[in-house]
Structure formats: C-alpha cells, structure tokens
Amino acid sequence: MRAVSIYADVFRHRELFASLFRRDLRAKYRGSVLGLAWSLLHPLVLMGVYLLVFSLLWRVASVGSSDYWLFLLCGLPAWVFFATAMQGSAPSLLENANLIRKVRFPRQLVPLSVVATNLVGFAVMLGFVVLLSLVRIPEARDTVLLSIPLGALFACIVAGTTLATASLNALYRDVEHILAALLLPWFFLTPILYSLEDLPGVDDYPAAEFVLHWVNFLTPPVEALRAVLFEGVAPATADTVYTAVAAVVALALGAFVFSRSDDRIAVEV
Amino acid sequence: METGAIRVDGVSRRFRVHAREIRTLKDLFVERGRPQGTDVWALRDVTLDVEPGEAVGFIGRNGSGKTTLLRVVAGIIKPTTGRIRTAGRIGSLLELGAGFHPDFTGRENVFLNGAIQGLRRADIRERFDEIVAFAEIEHAIDRPVRTYSSGMTMRLGFAIAAFLDADILLLDEVFAVGDEAFQRKCFARIHQFKDGGGTIVLVSHDAAAVQRLCNRAVLLDRGRVTFDGSTREATARYQSALADEVDPAEREAGLREWGSREATIESATLVGEEGAERLQFLSGEPFALEVGVHVRDALPPPRLQLELRDDDGVLVAGEAVSLGELGWSVGNGARRVRFDVPELPLADGRFHLRLGLTDDTGEHLYHQLDDALVFVVYPGGEQRGVVRFAGDWALEAKETTP
Numbered sequence: 001m002r003a004v005s006i007y008a009d010v011f012r013h014r015e016l017f018a019s020l021f022r023r024d025l026r027a028k029y030r031g032s033v034l035g036l037a038w039s040l041l042h043p044l045v046l047m048g049v050y051l052l053v054f055s056l057l058w059r060v061a062s063v064g065s066s067d068y069w070l071f072l073l074c075g076l077p078a079w080v081f082f083a084t085a086m087q088g089s090a091p092s093l094l095e096n097a098n099l100i101r102k103v104r105f106p107r108q109l110v111p112l113s114v115v116a117t118n119l120v121g122f123a124v125m126l127g128f129v130v131l132l133s134l135v136r137i138p139e140a141r142d143t144v145l146l147s148i149p150l151g152a153l154f155a156c157i158v159a160g161t162t163l164a165t166a167s168l169n170a171l172y173r174d175v176e177h178i179l180a181a182l183l184l185p186w187f188f189l190t191p192i193l194y195s196l197e198d199l200p201g202v203d204d205y206p207a208a209e210f211v212l213h214w215v216n217f218l219t220p221p222v223e224a225l226r227a228v229l230f231e232g233v234a235p236a237t238a239d240t241v242y243t244a245v246a247a248v249v250a251l252a253l254g255a256f257v258f259s260r261s262d263d264r265i266a267v268e269v
Numbered sequence: 270m271e272t273g274a275i276r277v278d279g280v281s282r283r284f285r286v287h288a289r290e291i292r293t294l295k296d297l298f299v300e301r302g303r304p305q306g307t308d309v310w311a312l313r314d315v316t317l318d319v320e321p322g323e324a325v326g327f328i329g330r331n332g333s334g335k336t337t338l339l340r341v342v343a344g345i346i347k348p349t350t351g352r353i354r355t356a357g358r359i360g361s362l363l364e365l366g367a368g369f370h371p372d373f374t375g376r377e378n379v380f381l382n383g384a385i386q387g388l389r390r391a392d393i394r395e396r397f398d399e400i401v402a403f404a405e406i407e408h409a410i411d412r413p414v415r416t417y418s419s420g421m422t423m424r425l426g427f428a429i430a431a432f433l434d435a436d437i438l439l440l441d442e443v444f445a446v447g448d449e450a451f452q453r454k455c456f457a458r459i460h461q462f463k464d465g466g467g468t469i470v471l472v473s474h475d476a477a478a479v480q481r482l483c484n485r486a487v488l489l490d491r492g493r494v495t496f497d498g499s500t501r502e503a504t505a506r507y508q509s510a511l512a513d514e515v516d517p518a519e520r521e522a523g524l525r526e527w528g529s530r531e532a533t534i535e536s537a538t539l540v541g542e543e544g545a546e547r548l549q550f551l552s553g554e555p556f557a558l559e560v561g562v563h564v565r566d567a568l569p570p571p572r573l574q575l576e577l578r579d580d581d582g583v584l585v586a587g588e589a590v591s592l593g594e595l596g597w598s599v600g601n602g603a604r605r606v607r608f609d610v611p612e613l614p615l616a617d618g619r620f621h622l623r624l625g626l627t628d629d630t631g632e633h634l635y636h637q638l639d640d641a642l643v644f645v646v647y648p649g650g651e652q653r654g655v656v657r658f659a660g661d662w663a664l665e666a667k668e669t670t671p
Contacts, residue, residue: 019384023370023377098651099368103361104344105385174293266346267284 003255007159009106016105020113025120043121044128047076054193067230070136074229075192077125078151078222081118082158083183089114089162090169090176097269107265108258111166115159126151129229139232146228150235153247154221160250164257170265190218195226217246272357273321273436273468275342280351281492282312282337311337312348313492321436324469326479326500328507329489330580331618336441338489339363339472343439357436357468360386364441365426371415375406375425378414382429396432403458404428405451419551419649424451431458437468456481474619475549475645476504511580528636532571532626535603536561537641548644552657556613558642560624562592563603570597571635573606574625579618579655591629612659616652619645 010017055069089111093100096110126147133140169175189212196202196219202209213219220242224235270276286309311334319325327335340346341353343361368385369378379400383393401410404424406417414422430438438459459482463469473479479486479500486503488496490510496503538546540557550556560573570593577586588608597604622642626635652658 015389016384016387019381019390023373023381027370027372096368098364099385101345102363103368103385104359105387172292172294172297174295178294263347266340 002259003252006106006108006255006258007251010109010112013106013109017109017113017116020109021116024113024117040121040124043077043080043125046080047073047125047128050076067136070132071195071226071230072193073129073132074226075222077122077129078154078218078225079187079190079192080125081122081154082161082218083187084121085115085118085158085162086165086179087176087183088118089166090179091166093166093170093265094173094269100266100269107262108163111163112159115155115162118158119155122151122155133229137230137232140229141232143228143232143234146235147225150221150224150228150240150243153243154225156247157217157221157243157250160247160252160254163254164250167254167258167261167265170269171261186216186218189216190222192222196223214242217242217250220246270354270356271321273466274354274356275317275319275437275468275470276352276354277315277317277338277342278352278354280312280315280338280341280348280353281310282334282341282346283349284309284311310492312341314351315489315492315494316351317487317494317497319468319470321468322463322466323485324463324471324483326483326486326503327470327472327489328474328476328479328486328503330474330511332491333489334492335472335474335489337492339439339441339470342470355437358387358434359437359439360430360433360435361439362427362430362441363439365423365430369414369422369426372413374413375401375410375417379410379425379429382426383433386430386433388433392434400425400428400432403431403454419554420451423551427455427458431455431462435467437470438462440469440471476507480504528626528634530636531566531568532562532564532635534560534624534626534636534638534641535563537622537624537638539642539644548642550613550615550644550646551649552616552646552652553612553649553659556610558608558610558622560606560608561603562606562626564601567601569593569629572627572629572631574627574631575608576623576625578621578623580621583655585615585620585655589631593629612657613646614657614659615646616654616657617646617648618655619643 051069051072055072092111092114093107099105100107100110130144130147133144165175165179169179191199191212196209196213199209213223220239224239224243227233227235227239286307315334315338327338329335337346340363341348342355343359343363344353344355345361368382370381373381376397379397380390380393384390401407404421404427406421406425409417409421414425417425440459459469463482469482471479471482483500485498486496486500487494488503488507496506536559538559539548539550540559541547541550542555558575562571562573564571570591572589572591574589575587576584579585590606590608592604592606595606620643621640622644623637623639624641625637627633628635
C-alpha cells in the first residue's frame with residue numbers, strides 16, 4: 001500500500017519530521033519578542049477578534065441562545081486550523097525547493113510538518129473551548145471528550161487536503177492564489193457564524209442546505225464538534241460517519257495526488 | 270548486494286519540454302489542444318556498475334546528462350525506464366549548504382541538515398564538534414547563517430556531508446571551490462573517505478578535478494555513455510571531443526598565439542579574494558586578472574584587449590584599455606596590469622579568456638593569446654546560465670483571509 005507508506009514515513013523518519021516541525025514552528029515566529037509563545041497566542045488572539053466582531057459588536061441573534069459567543073468559539077478552532085494549515089503549507093514545497101532539488105528525503109514531510117505546527121494551535125484552541133464549555137454548559141460534561149476523536153478525524157481531513165494542495169501548487173503556481181481567493185467565501189459557506197438549522201432561508205431552498213451540509217466537507221465535522229461541545233449531545237450519526245469517511249478519503253486523495261506528482265515536484269520546483 | 274555498490278540498469282530518463290512552460294493552471298487550460306511539447310531524453314539506456322570503494326567520475330559537457338544521472342543515483346528523481354539500486358547510506362553534496370535556513374544559527378542548521386541527510390540527532394551530537402572544527406567556524410556557530418560569508422557557508426555544508434558516515438558519497442563539482450587551503454582539506458577528507466572503503470561518484474565538466482580523484486571515468490554525451498574506463502583515456506577522449514568543436518578556421522590555422530611580438534603578454538593569472546592564484550571561482554565573488562606585459566622596443570604605450578567567451582565560443586564580454594591612460598610612459602621594460610572586478614558577474618560554466626596587445630589605434634597586433642586562461646565559475650546559489658543577474662529580491666505584502 002503506497003498510500004499508507006506515505007504517511008507511515010512520518011513515523012519512520014520521525015527525527016527528521018521533528019526537526020522540520022521545530023524549524024517551521026520557530027521560523028514562523030523567529031525574531032518576535034514573544035517567540036514561541038506566539039504559536040499559542042496567535043489562535044487565541046484570532047478567536048478573540050472573531051468574538052469581538054461577531055458576538056459583541058455585530059449582535060447576531062440567530063442561535064437563540066444567550067451564549068452566542070460560546071457557540072462561535074465551538075466552531076472556530078476547526079476553521080482556523082483548516083485555513084491556516086492550507087495557507088501555510090500550499091507554498092511549502094516551493095519554499096523548500098533548494099532542498100528538494102538537492103537532497104533525497106520523503107518530501108511529503110514538508111507540507112505535513114506545517115500541518116503539525118497548525119495542529120498545535122488547534123489543540124490549544126480546542127482545549128480552551130473544552131474548558132469554557134465545561135464551565136458554562138453542564139450537560140456537555142458527558143460529551144466534551146468526544147471532541148478528541150472528532151478533532152483527530154478532522155486533522156486527517158486537513159492533512160490529506162493539504163498534502164494534495166501543496167503538491168498541486170508545486171506544479172501549478174496559481175493554486176495558492178486560487179486558494180487564498182476561495183477561503184473567504186468558503187468561510188461564509190461553512191456554518192461557523194450560524195447554525196444550519198437556524199438559517200431562515202433554508203426551508204425555501206432545500207438544495208442549498210444540502211450543498212452547505214454535504215458538499216462542503218467541513219460542515220459535518222464542524223457540526224459534530226459543536227454538538228459535543230456546545231449542545232452537550234452525541235453528534236448526529238450521519239455527521240460522524242461522514243467525518244470518518246471524509247478522513248479516509250482525504251488521506252487517500254492526498255497520498256494519490258502526492259505520489260502522482262512526487263517525481264515532477266523534484267524536477268519542477 | 271554489497272554495501273557501497275551502485276547498479277544502474279538500462280536507465281533512461283525523459284523530460285517533457287513545452288514550448289511555453291506550463292507553470293499555472295491557467296496555462297494548462299490555455300495550452301490545451303496545442304502540441305503536447307517535445308520529449309527530451311536526458312539519459313538513454315545507461316548501464317553501469319560501481320563497486321564498493323571505487324571512485325568514478327562522470328564527465329561530459331553541459332547537457333550531457335551527467336547531473337541527471339547523479340540525481341537519479343541519489344534518488345531525487347526516478348528513471349523513466351530501467352532500474353537503479355544502491356546499497357548503504359548515500360551522502361550527497363550536490364550543492365554546498367543546500368537547505369540552510371538563513372535565519373537559523375549554524376548550530377541549528379547542522380542538526381536540521383543532518384536530519385535531512387538521514388542522520389539521527391544523537392549521531393549528529395556526537396560529531397558536532399568535529400564538524401564545527403573542520404569547517405573552522407567555532408566563533409560563528411551560534412550566529413545566524415545569513416551573517417556567514419559564502420566561504421563559511423560552503424565550509425559548513427561540506428563539513429556536514431563529510432562527517433555523515435555515508436557509504437556512498439555523491440559529489441557535484443561545486444566542492445572544488447573555496448580558498449586553496451580549504452580545497453586541499455576537502456580533498457584530504459575525500460581521500461580519507463575513499464581509503465576507508467567508501468564509494469565516490471564525482472560529476473564534473475572539468476577533467477582535471479576527475480583526474481585528481483578517480484581512476485575510472487564515464488564519459489557521457491547527449492544522455493548516452495560513450496566511454497567507460499580509465500580516467501586518463503576518458504579525459505583524452507573528452508578533450509579531443511571538445512577540440513573538435515572549436516571553430517574550424519582557427520583549427521586549420523593551428524594558431525593559438527600570434528602577432529609581431531614587439532610587445533608580448535608574458536603572463537596572465539586570475540586571483541581570488543584571498544590573493545592566491547586560482548582557476549575556479551564562485552559567482553559574485555571578487556575576482557582580479559593580472560597580466561604581465563613586456564615591451565621590447567621603445568614603443569608608445571600599447572593597448573590591452575580582452576575577450577571572454579563561453580564553452581560554445583559565444584562572446585560574453587569584451588574590454589580594452591589604453592595603457593597610456595593608466596600612466597604607462599614610452600619605454601621598454603616589463604609591467605604588470607591588474608583588472609579588478611568586485612563582484613564576478615558570471616553565473617555558471619567554463620570561460621575562455623583571450624588577450625591581445627595592439628598599438629594604441631588597435632590596428633597593429635603585437636601579440637595575441639587565444640585561451641590565455643580557461644576558468645570555471647560555479648553558481649553560488651540559484652543562478653543559472655552565463656550571466657549573474659545581480660539584483661535584490663523582496664517579498665511584497667500578502668493578502669490574508671480569515
């Protein structure tokens with residue numbers, strides 16, 4: 001199984017992966033006063049900004065709950081993780097071109113290590129939200145721990161899509177720009193700021209709801225995470241199954257695109 | 270298969286070359302339906318075995334496929350057809366300091382680079398002092414690499430690769446640069462590796478470098494092996510092949526040196542930054558030409574001309590100076606003329622320097638030397654082609670999305 005060995009290389013070459021991971025983590029914040037603390041602060045600051053704008057300044061009443069701020073926080077970590085990992089790793093193979101052209105090593109480790117650095121931020125945000133939800137939502141006590149396996153499945157989705165995007169970007173340089181242009185509409189098409197059920201227009205356009213829910217592969221994991229964190233209920237079976245299948249499909253797709261382009265990457269970066 | 274052996278079995282490698290490079294998805298759509306580009310075979314049916322402990326040189330002109338073959342052996346690219354097998358750890362020195370992160374200190378880069386070359390952290394820690402001592406940068410090891418001179422970067426890059434404990438060492442000719450003393454040290458280290466039973470593959474378009482190290486050489490021409498045997502014979506064939514390509518008119522005349530000889534060019538040397546004479550330079554480094562001129566009769570000050578051509582005979586640069594303007598007065602005797610270039614504007618390749626001495630009008634030729642000097646320039650970074658395109662890159666602000 002080539003697909004499996006592409007990811008197994010991360011463990012087989014864990015020392016190299018750890019070195020790349022350390023480099024990416026530190027290179028990102030090199031020269032800043034707070035240094036490494038930024039990798040923890042950055043996601044928290046980002047969440048704070050969303051909170052300020054969408055919860056305090058621009059009061060949204062659609063959720064019908066007084067804790068809209070917490071509703072928002074439960075959806076944000078997944079989005080921030082996806083967006084930063086995609087943007088960070090898309091150009092990563094090109095940025096390491098001089099290495100890739102001159103040394104033989106498992107090249108998939110380059111984008112995957114960027115995903116790993118963003119995974120740290122995701123874990124911090126998720127941990128923070130779990131704490132808040134334990135305090136504010138008593139019924140979530142039984143379900144918050146489900147966010148760990150759900151988060152792990154989501155990380156697989158991100159790793160797979162990211163690997164595919166980074167490989168394509170090494171061959172076609174406009175992929176990262178297309179991605180940058182896509183992320184903003186994608187954000188609004190993912191139920192982060194709103195809940196799918198509470199959208200007033202959904203009843204009139206069932207097709208639109210279907211697209212938002214099942215074509216956008218970020219929606220089921222986001223909905224599932226919010227069920228366990230905010231509503232304190234087990235995630236819908238359909239969302240859970242979709243998330244698990246999406247994780248496998250994304251990893252397979254990432255491995256497929258990468259192995260198809262691996263040789264060309266060494267020639268063309 | 271024995272450790273240190275290389276088996277290349279019927280290896281061919283194809284590259285697809287498009288009239289216009291397809292670099293974006295847009296190109297992919299725009300170019301659809303147009304001719305599919307042409308295939309270029311960089312390697313054709315190459316078969317060779319390298320036994321453990323052998324030192325083999327791949328020689329050939331630019332574009333002969335020697336670097337592609339090295340990259341295939343290194344496992345960086347795959348053969349289109351055929352099979353390649355290697356046994357043991359491969360250390361590759363295709364570019365000194367490849368993958369150094371400029372913002373990281375020398376110490377951090379040693380660990381990162383070692384990890385990329387497949388070394389465990391503990392192994393690197395064990396050899397760390399040796400590496401730093403060899404590179405002679407003890408004083409700068411905790412400074413960011415961007416503050417290093419090109420010489421320091423290269424020394425560190427070589428030291429890491431040299432202490433990798435590889436079974437097979439792949440060398441691109443780049444290693445032959447740097448100051449004379451360090452070059453000797455590099456060669457000593459490589460010989461030590463060879464004596465310890467390591468396999469060496471060296472790629473060069475400079476036959477002399479191959480002769481210093483290898484007893485066997487493989488001559489490549491347009492992707493095919495045209496000779497595989499003793500270095501002496503391979504070099505002779507390579508040089509005669511090069512000579513065949515010299516302008517036929519010049520070859521018929523059989524002249525490399527002519528003129529009326531009232532004034533002659535007695536010597537010509539190239540001098541590097543450190544003041545020593547050499548024939549290998551790194552793109553962008555300081556470079557000086559020193560010419561010894563001897564005037565036999567009481568002549569008005571002569572004029573010195575120089576012409577720089579690449580391996581294909583294309584004129585790269587021409588320059589002339591009236592020695593009178595430099596303060597030469599009428600009279601005979603010997604003088605030295607120096608031409609200083611603060612940053613060598615050449616990028617990559619072998620260059621031929623032609624020197625001429627004429628009277629001040631340029632009409633009467635006293636002495637001309639074709640190929641007065643042949644020297645090699647290696648790219649220090651990402652440069653390709655003949656000319657070094659000096660400039661400053663900058664990153665413009667990037668849009669961000671949530």
